Structures are given as structure tokens and as C-alpha cells.
Amino acid sequence: ADDIPIGGIAPLTGPAANSGEALRQGMELAVKEWNEGKGDYAKAEGPHPTFKLTVEDNNSKPEVGVSAAQRMVTRNGIKLLIGDALHSHVTMALMELAPQFNLPIISAEPVSTLIADKVKSDPEKYALYWKGNYNSSAYGETVHDFVKYAIDKGLIAEGGKKLAFVIEDTDYGHSNADTITQLFEADGWTVAASEAVPAGSTDFYPQLTKLKGVAPDLTVSVFTAVNSGVSLVKQMSEQALPGRHMAIYYPTKPEFMAQVGPAGEGLVWTSLQFAPEVVPAHKAFDERVQAAYGNPATYSHAHAYCVTEIGMRAIETAGSTDPRAISEAIGATDYNCLIGRFKFDPANHTVLGGGEYLPLPVAQIQNGKNQLIWPEANATAPAVK
Amino acid sequence: MTGAMLIETLLNGLITGSIYALVGSGIALIYGTTRVLNFAHGEAMMIAAYLVLIGSTALGLPPVVAALGAIVLTMAAAALMQRVIIAPIMGRDDWAFRIIAVTIGLSIFLQSAAQLIWGESFQGMPYFFEGVLVIGPVRMPWQRIAILVVAGLALGLSAWLLYRTRLGQMIRATAQDAEAAQAFGIPAGRVHTMVFAMSAGLAAVGAIMLAPLMSVNPWMGVPYLLKAFAVVILGGLGSFGGAVLAGLLLGVVESFAVAFTASEWRDVISFGLLIAVIWVRPYGLFRGREG
Amino acid sequence: MQRCVQPLQSTTRIAKRAGDDVADLLNLSNVTVRFGGLTALKDISLALPQGSALGLLGPNGAGKTTLFNVIAGAVRPTEGRVVFDGRDITAASSSARSGGGIARTFQITQPFTSLTVRENVMVALTAAGMAMRGAFSAAVEYVGFVGLRAKIDESAASLSTGQRKRLELARALATRPKLLLLDEVTGGVDRPSIPGLVETIRQLHAERDLTLVVVEHHMDFLKALVDRAMFLDRGAHVLSGSFAEVAADPRVRDIYLGDPLELEAADA
Amino acid sequence: MSSRAALLRSRPILGYATSTWAIRSSWRLPMLEMDGIDVRYGATQVLWDVSLRVGAGEVVAVMGPNGSGKSTVLKVAMGLKTPSAGRVVFEGADLTRAPATARPGAGMSIVLERRRLFPRMSLRENIEIGGFVLPRAEARAQMEGVLALFPELVPHLEASAGRLSGGQQQMAAIARGLMAKPRLLLMDEPLLGLSPALQTRAFQLMADINARGVAILFNEQNAALSFRLSHRGYLLESGRVVLTGSGTDMLNHPEIRRVYLGEAAA
Amino acid sequence: MASSADARARTMTEMLGRRPGLTLLAMLALLAALPVIVHDPYPLHIMTLFLLFAIFASGWNLTLGILGLKTLGHHAFFAIGAYASAMLSFYAGISPWLTIWAGAATAMLAGLLIGIPILRIRSMPHVAIVTLAFAEIVRLVLANLKDWTRGELGFWGIEAMPSLHLGGTELAFGTGKPLGSYLLALVFFALVHVGLLALLRGRVGLTLVAMRDSETAAESLGVDLTRWKLGAFALSAAIVGFSGALYAHYVQILTPTSTVGPEMLVSLLAMIIVGGVGRFLGPVLGAALLTVLGEVLREFGDYRMLLYGGIVVLFVLAAPRGIAGWLDAISLWRADRKPS
């Protein structure tokens, strides 16, 4: 049979191209393995569909993503779109195309809770859209739950319950900070400072001076650009910022460990979802990526791989390329992929996070290596102060 | 705000400001002498940073050698670019604007070229100077203090060249009327090339000092470019000393802006300041030496 | 027609001649211009009746162009007032003054280099309210006045020095001024053409009741154009009177004219 | 240099310039030779087959109506405009395609048309630049000498050149041209904007420096004075040389008398 | 000093091109015929973007090229027009048919606001940088006012232009409605350009070009610099803001970076340069070439921006008068060959 055309959209150019390239490799690897018969078939026998994947660039801009999607619909006749693979703001634009082109869409890494809210606001309109990652609120819950645990354990002193943020000035940074603020404020914490800096900033001295003034008990930092994260962690140690620090997302980037040096020792962060050094399945995936592309695998590879698998499985299950059928099959997904169990919340079409679903573990850098420290059940090492 | 915090805020501002001054003065040098705005100045920084990174990590050269090598190579690259791209435009009709346009194109070109060659990942570099200076509650790493010192030296040297030497006179004459300058034996073409190389050299010094702080990446020059332009304008028409003072001032203003408002309004405040100053004093805070 | 100039001393105004009912077109009172430490004009007062023609003499750097700039609005006086046609225009912009009837030529020429000769003149015509179509044909007349007909549809950037001077004049005339300020308009113009230019200006002066102020280093041309003269030195008003009086004054000879090397003197 | 000022004040120059030197100049060695020069600006040709010669120590005037190509001839001599045909030879060396930069060192200097000062540099710097090719000490001495010729510039030395009056700028342009101690001085309308007294002085100055062996090629609208001062002259019309001869010949040529000296009218 | 070739070429006729009215008409006829030939929605989508950016570029060219005021911040007016129209229709529920004009008017007001300090500045680099800083402020403010604009997450839910019923057929607009959107953009494109041509042919064009060459001289001839500059600035900002408003209701999502980010600046500047700075039809030609080229270069993936930057450099170097300049050269050459 003919290959079924599907499409992917990722930032292949511009500052996010690094992640975009990883996402593309993940998507391509999934399709390649599936077409080679290594597919995770829902039905044991019968003719299995094969796929032809086209990946286009969004240059991190929504309107470029929309153009790319339109092109793939009319030129390539794609039956399913994986997009956006990285950006929430591009996804916000792309999801509008699901009703317009009658096209099933599943996004990969985007986490913004606003996407889920949008689906909830008009379920009929966004019936064909699915969000392949949990909501950013899941991070907040992890941070909140972990801190509670750590206080109980005496790892963190709650002191005057003063919370501070240093985040990048993007929807990613803000939506994380917002959830965390809500959860902690319910426990009687107050936000002493919230500093949002342009993405890619590397000079945090003015912010740190300000933070030293308010002396927070816990500082949470959120970045997607690894240089910001490295600079912040280094400068925090230079400035001997009081209180504890918890990082979100950026330490997952492979460059982080290489660059942060001794300043990173003891850093607590969430969430370590892809860890070849401790998880054998991740190690195997890493080797496959190495073999195919000559570079190590990252979390983005794994996530894109899984979401692509989910899409292909759904088409297989649907048994046709009817958009409604595909969409329903996506909604029915309950699938254990590399990084955890994927199941969608039918109310907001969003993958469930935490608990038994996609895990959000907390890690700590100990002796220059990442160790899982929470939840205790999966911990590879005990947390140190 | 406690006294120590005040001092620290001021110091932070001065250090950020010295970076602005260093980047800005390179632009002021070209602008003041040739009336050319170089939008590819940030890319000279980027190239220098990659060169020093390659020199010190891949080739394992001692930092000073790697830094000097990077400066020389960046200057050579700038000279080459000036010869091939800028020189043919000089003196053509509406050239000042054409150079803005061509350097904007060049900047995009170089960014993507760097991305293709070196990838888009952020590459770290170790500090040249380890350790933190602690005086009472004030803490400042030596690397940052070094920025202040090196910026001062580089700027002093350039100012001396520009205003106290024959070279400077040649440069300024060429800028104002290249044809007339030639008639008096000044090799206008070569002078332009030299100015470009010098300015790239200043950018290189800035980039090398900054590389350990901000990670090397294809876009590292971008955030500093507009600030540097603002500094040049605030400082007054191509005035060298003005650019330095304005750089420091802008750094301090930003530092206090962060201290008293939220970080995301910092740039609004600094660019707002620029427009406000231009409104009141169209030719900058410190009027250019050339009036 | 009465043509006379009555410079004012800062304190006493020289009375107009009896029976002279011509109103002053331009009145400068106590104008001082300072550039930093340099005083370019010192307490200059001047009354210029409608239809008069005044020659402005003075060594280089005396302040002649600065005086033009004050009248035309390119320089604001540090002190003093400028009254034109009965209105105080001390603070008015150049363009408003042009609209009011003051035109000037630039000593250092300023053609619109992106436009043709004709279009250069059309700018002046349309600014004065003429429609494009009318201006297109009307420009020919002014271009003709200055002998640039052959270049009318060529770019002004290609003009030589003398041609640029002529264009300056054509443009200024095209604003149909009441007061025309000519700053060395014949400088660089070839000698054979000068009598023609002078004649053109004289005719316009007569026909249109044009008031003239002329800066010109060639005494014979100046003589042909003006009847009165005013002599400036280092920004100060030294003397004024009929052209012949001023030209014959020993101070003027000393400071300005020097040894009689001019054409007629040498030939005589 | 100090003697020059003294010389200047004492010497009446016009008479001797036309008589004795005009005869001697005929056997002078050629210093600058321009041969069959064609010049185009874009598609428009403005010089046709112009040939011109300046002997060592000669004063040569170029005359012609506006737009006839006088400035262009000087620009070609100085290397500021490359001719599309023809040769420029200076003291035996072919400089047709050599850049302007090479000229001052070789002994040529120019007073540019429309002054062309560096407007945002001080007057002092402007004049200094004229002596760019000289060793420092020599330039300093020359500067003093040149300033002695134009004492009225001294109070304005630190002012921006662009702010000077037209005549002051013209003096500065002449001063700058003299700085390089040229053997051949090119002057494009050197008297433009100068007061009558200063015009006289500038003419005397030209005669004076010529007396010290400096050749001059210049263009000035005052035909009577020009041809009196010069050994030889050229008349350009529409980009072609239409007449050439000794200064006296030119002065006495009926056509010149009629058109340029306005005799018919008189 | 302008060299002769430059001097010869830059006149009023050069600004307008030969027979600008006829050329514009032919261009409009060609564009109107396009949907008859092309049915594939994707090319129509690209052509719609081309038309919108062509309006933007022509509006900007008014100050940048024709008046010679080297502003680098016109993308701010694009964003202001876009956001103003989008927010008005979103929050106040006003029909986009009305809000697009309000968008243009808001941009015009902003143009006047920033135009006033710029008036006092005669130095080109000052103008360039102050306007660039202004654009940066607009971007940051739009990004920071998250409660109103949702910041970088994007302002979505913008209403498309309501459908029109022409005879029996319904013409719908917005994303995914390529035909209607294209025709609508074409109508506004035609309107703006016919209007501009009428202005530039007359006194406005002459005066703006004169001001570009010598403000002092223009002023001395009676041109009121303040009024003319502000007027040109306001008109230019209004046109650019109008294109922004149309864009908002076409793509239906706005982010600060994609509307006033540096890439908007670069690509629009490139369009003007490639087409021919200061030429009436230059920006249109540039927008056409670069939009098409952008699509072709898509195949090159990673090399796209590299080539884009390279093309800008190449044009400034080798074809400084842009495509419009080539057209002139061709028609001159043809005229030369015809014995006259």
C-alpha cells in the first residue's frame, strides 16, 4: 500500500533549532522503525500501514508554523500533524487549523496549561486536537509536593515561607511560576520577588542583588535556554544566595552538566525524564539514536518519538485516515512508551502527568552526576542537603 | 535598600555598563569616524568568541595566546569583510544607509553561517580568572572585575589612537570627505579598512571577556547590539568618551531599574531613557568632541 | 521709485527723507548673533524700504551671510528683533518667511541633487501654491532667466559650480519673493554670462518691485545692482550710505577693497 | 618661510609675470603633460581629446564658460577622475591610472573646487592634513609659514571648519593646498568668495610662490587677471580646447577680448 | 559626492519609474487574473501574504526611501495596527470592517508621537536607532501586558473579516479561506498603491524628494519641514498600521516577536532594498521576489537564512538600485536601440 503522509512541525532554524533538530530526529526515527516493521502494532496481523513523514520548520514563529501546516495539507496531503513539536505559542496557532482543515493534530513537548484551557473552552471546535504533554501545572505540583516532602524530611527549612522566582520571560516561564505561586500561596507562602528576564539572558547580578535583599527561603528558576541556566547557577554560587534553589527544565539539556561545573553540585531540579545513565531503556534508545544520527539522544528525541508512535498507532487502530476516527483512536491511547505511560484526559485532551502516568521525578546533581531523589520509590540516591 | 546592596547594585551596573561601553565604543569608533553604523558588530563578537573557544578548548592554547590570536584573526576577518563588502559601497550615493542595509544582511548571514558550522548549542567556557573578591557583604568574582579593567585599557588605547595620533586624523579626514582626503595623500581606502579592523578588535576584546559569562553561541552578539547603539547615541555623536560614560550610565540605570521594578521592564526603561534624552538633548548627553 | 536704505543706529533712528511715504519692508532692530564665544553680528539695526536695493560689503567673516541667515530664518538672533512687512518674524521658521516673501540664495550651493533642474524650480513654485501642471511649464521661464535652458531636464547633481549658482538664483526667483537675498550669486559664474544675469535681476527688481540685498565681491556688478551700501566689519556696522560714498570711504578701501587690482582698474 | 611674507609685501608682480617669464617658459621642461584626454561621467562625455602641458615653473590658466570642463581637467590631473582615454604624465612618470593618493608625495597638490574642507575637523587639523606627506617637523614649520600668509585665520584655528564663513573656508583651502610644498599646484577657482583685498593678496601669493619655482595650473573666471599672471593659457569650450597660447597672446586674442573682457560692450 | 551615474538616475521619474500608472495597472490585472489560473490554496495564501507585506513595504518606503528619513522602526506600527484592530474587535466586539481603520489610525497617532522627537534630529543614524529603540519598546510592552495581549503566548481568537455576500456568492476571509482573503488583500493593495501614486506624482512626491536632498534649501523655498515630515510620517505609519490590521484578521494570531521582532525588520528591509529603495514600485517588486524566494529557499532548510542574508548583501553590492533599477536599465537600453 501507499505510505500515509503525516507531517511534523518544529523549529529547525533560529535559536531553538537545537531542540527542533532533536525533535525531528525523534519523529523520523519513530517512522523509520515503524516502516521497517519494528512498529508497535495494535493489531497483530493484516496489512499494516506505513508512513511518509515530512517535517517543516516554524522558525519559532506561529505564522510560519501555520504556513508550513497549510503547505503540508495542500502539497503533501498529510492525514495527521505532529505540531508544534516544541512551542506552546506555535501550538496555540496550529490548533486552530484542526477544525479548519479537518486535520487531526497532536502536539509534542508544549506544556502550557492555556492550551488545555482552550480545548476545554470549546471541545467541539478542538475535537481533533490533542496535547501530547502534560500541563505546566504538573511541574508546579511536583515542586510543591517535593518541597513539602523535603521540609518534612528536614532537607529544606521553610523559614519565613518566602518564595522567589527567576524565570525566562516566556509563556513557559510564566505558566510554571503561576502554578507554583498558586499552590504555595495556599500553604501560606508569599512571593517575595518574581524576576522575568529575556530568554537567553546571562547577567543575573542585578536580580541576585535584589534577591539577596529579600532573602527568600526558596528560589525557583525556569529556563529553556541552557546558557541562562548555567549562568544563573554559577552566579548564584558566586553571590552565595541564601535559601534553597530549585531548577525547572534546563538541567535536562546535555550541555548543562558540561558547563555548569562545580557550581552545579547539589542542585535540585525537575524533571529528569530521560536518563540513559540510570534507565536501561533510555540507554538502548540513546544507542539507536547514536547509530542513526551520530549524536546522543535527549529528552526531546524521546518525547517526539513517543508522540509519533501514538499518532501512527492511532491511524493503525482507526483502520482508515478518517480524521474523526484517528482522533478518537488518539483519545483512547493508553500506552507505555519510553518515558512513561501516555493517557489523555478526555476533558481537555491533555496527557496526564505525575503519579502513575508520565512521571515528573526530582533529581539532584551529586558528585557531578544526576541522581533521582524523589519520589522515594524510584530514587537512585538519597537527597543530600 | 541597605548600603551594601546599594554598593552592589552600583557595581553591577558599572560592570554591565563597562560591557556596553566596550561594545558601544567600537561602534562609536566606526560611527564617529566614518559615519557608518555597523549592524554586524555583534557578529564580530560572536566570531571572536568562537575563535577563542576553539583556541582554548580544541587547540588547548593558553588563554592569553588564544585571546590574542582571536583578536588578531577577528580583525583580519573584519578587514577582509570591509574590503569585499563595505569598501565598494563607500562613497556611492546614499552609502551610509546602504551600509546599514548591507551589514544587517551580513549579520544574518554570519549568524546562520555560524549556526551551520558550529551548531546552535550554547558552548561554555571556563572563567579566565577564578575566585570571588569578598569585601564585607559585597561579593564580586575576579572575572567581572577583569572586564572593568580590560574595558578601560582597551578604550583608553583606542581613544589615544583616535585623538592623539596622526592615524586618528587620517581616519577622521577620510570619514568626512574621502575624495579630498585622497588628494592630500591619505589612502582613504586603507584607512577605512583599518577602522573596521580596530572596531572589530574592540568587539573581540569584549566578546572574549564575556564568553565565559554568557556561553558562546551564534546569536550572542544580538542582545548587546541595540544597547551598544543606544550607548553611542546617548554618548553623543560618535564621541568616544561619551560612549564610555553613557555605557556606564546605562548599566547603572538598568541595575537600579531591576532593583526597583520588575526585570521585564528593564529594557523598556533603558530604551525609554534613550528616547527621552534624544527628545531633550538631540545630540546626546555628552556632546561629541566634533560638535 | 525711491530706493534707499536707512541703517539705524542702536539709539537714534535716522529719519526718513521728507516726503518718503514708502513703508519699510524689513526692519532689523539691535540684532546680535553670538556663536559660543564669537560675536558674528553686533547690534545691527537696519530699515529697508520696499523696492530698495542694498549692497552688503565686508571682509570675509564680517557677518554678511550670518545677517542673511537672520533675515531668512536659518539663524535665530541672540538678541534683537526682525520685522518684515509689518509683522514680527523673529521666531518664524524659514519656510514661513519664504511664504511671506523672503527668498535667499546659498553662498555654498544646495541643489536638490535627486531632481532635475526643472524639478528643482518646481519645488519652489509648488511650495508657493502653484499646481504641478502649471509649475511644470512656469519653471521654463525661471530656468531661462539664468541660462540653464539646455540643462533643464538634467539632474542637478551633474551641474558644475557656476551652473549650481545659476540654479540657486532660479529657485529663489521662483518663490516670487518681495525680498531677495543674493549671497555671492555670481561667484563662479563665467564672466561673459554675468551681465545677462545682472540685467535679469535688475529687470525683476524694477518690474516686480523687488527689494534686494546683495552680497557680492565684484564691485562693478554690485554697482550695477544697488544704489545704497552698508559696510560690516567683524560683525559691526561701520558705515552706510550711497554705494559711491561707501566704496570711496577710506575705511572700506583699507579693510575690504585693498589695492585696486580689479578689472577696470587694471585696464584703465 | 619667514622671508616669504616680506617678499610678498614688497613685490609688485603683475608686470614681470607676463613679460620675462612668458618668453622663458617656452623652453622649460614639461612637468605635467595631459594628452588626448577623454572623460565621461556615466554615459555623458564631458571632455574630448584635451591635451594640455605645464612646464616646470610655469603658471598656466584654464578658462572657459561654466560647465566647459575646467574642473574636470584639474580633477584628471590630480587623479580624482580617471579619464576614459588619454595619458597623464607627471615629471616623466605615467600617472594616468595612479590614484590621487600617490600625487602629493610626487609633488602635486590641489586647492579643490568648492573648498571641500573636512567640516567637522578643526581649521588647524584641516590645514595640517594638507601637509600629510611631509615629515612632522617639516610640516610644523610649513604650517607656521602658511599661517603667516593668512593671519585672519589664526583666531579661528580651533573652530570647526564647517562653521567658518565662505571666504574663511576658501583661505583655508588655499592654505591646505600650500602645506604639501608642491612643485605643481593645482587651483580650482582659488579666489571664489574672497574679498577684493584678499583676491589681490591671493594673486600676489600665486605669483610669489611661482617665483620660488612652483608651477601652477589654475582656473579662475577673471580672465584679465588670470592671463596676466600666467605664462600660458587654454580656453575650453564644451569640453574641447579651442584656443591656447601665451598669457599675452590669450589676453590680446580678439575673441577673448570680446567675450571675456567685454570689450565689445565697452 | 554623488557619482554621475547615481546622479543621472535619481530623479523624480526615476523614483516613479517609467509609466508608473501603466505598470501598476498591468500588475493589478495580472494579480486579479491569478485566482483564475491558480486554484491550489497554498500559493494563494503565499500571494496574500505578499500583498499584505507589499502594502507594508510601500508604506515604509515613503519615509525610508522617498523622504530619506532612515527609520528602522516601522514594524512597530505594523504591530500597533495589528494589535489595535485585533483587540478592539476582540474586547469591544466591533466588526473588523471598522477596526482595521481604527488600527491604521492608532498607528498614525503612534507615528505622530514618535515623529515629534525625530523631527528635531537631522542625523540619519540617530533617527535609525531611536526608531529601532521605539520598536523594541513596543515589542516589550506588548509582551509584558500579558493580561491584555497574552504576551508571547500569542493573541489568538482574532475574528476574521466577516464574510461578504456578493450577488449569490459568499466571500469568506481569514486563515483557510484563501480565495476571499486574496481578493480582499488585492483590493486594499490596489487602493493603497493607486492612492500613493496619485500623491507621489504630484507635489507630495516632489516635495518629499526635495527634502531628502536638502532640508535647508527646501525650507528656504517655503517648504514647512515640520508639517511635511510629520505628515509623511503619519501617512507612512498609517499605511503600515493598516497592513498590520489586515494581517491580524488574516492570520488570526499575533505574537510580539512575530510582529515587531527583528526578523520582521530584516525581511521588510530586505524587500525594500531588493526592490529598490525610494522607488515607487520597488518595495512591491521586492516583496514579490522575496516572498517567492522564501518559498523556494524552504527546500534549503538550514541554508535559508544564510541565503537570505547573502541576497541582501549581494543586492546592495551589485544591484544597489534593486529590481526597479534593472527595469530602468532595460527600458533605457531599449530606448537607446530605437532610433529617435
Ligand SMILES: Nc1ncnc2c1ncn2[C@@H]1O[C@H](COP(=O)(O)OP(=O)(O)OP(=O)(O)O)[C@@H](O)[C@H]1O
Ligand atoms: N558628477 C557629475 N556627473 C555628471 N555630469 C557632471 C558631473 N560633474 C560635472 N558634470 C558635467 O561635466 C561638465 C563639466 O563640468 P566641470 O565641473 O568640469 O565644469 P567647469 O568648467 O568646472 O564649470 P564651472 O565653471 O561652473 O565650475 C558639465 O557639463 C557638468 O554638467
Ligand SMILES: Nc1ncnc2c1ncn2[C@@H]1O[C@H](COP(=O)(O)OP(=O)(O)OP(=O)(O)O)[C@@H](O)[C@H]1O
Ligand atoms: N554656525 C556657526 N557657528 C559658529 N561660528 C559661525 C557660524 N556661522 C558663522 N560663524 C562665524 O561667524 C563669522 C561670520 O560669518 P559669515 O559667514 O556671516 O561671514 P561672511 O561675512 O558671510 O564672510 P564671507 O565673505 O567669507 O562669506 C565668521 O567668523 C564665522 O566663522
Ligand SMILES: [Mg+2]
Ligand atoms: Mg558669506
Ligand SMILES: [Mg+2]
Ligand atoms: Mg568648476
